[in-house]
Amino acid sequence: MNNIKAGTRIEFFGMSAMGGFSAVAPERATIVKWRDSINGPRSEWAGWHIVRFADGGKLCAHENRFRIVDNR
DSSP: OTTOOTTOEEEEOOBOOBTTBOOBOOOEEEEOOOOHHHHOOGGGGTTEEEEEETTSOEEEEEGGGEEEEEOO
16 A cells, blocks of 8 residues: 555544453544655655644645555
8 A cells, every 4th residue: 555645535544442442443644645755765765654634734645654555
């Protein structure tokens, strides 16, 4: 999945309730363009993507933590 394009919509996997912690609902985000000058060389970060949430927040997440919802 390392060739995911910027603009692809994803959904993070939710977590069920366990051990006194409440459940976490799945959350949607969008893959944004990787910038070598900011994020470092892409070759060193295989499988990692920068994602943006609806509220504008950004996160670097590994592709085993989400699924593709819409790949435009």
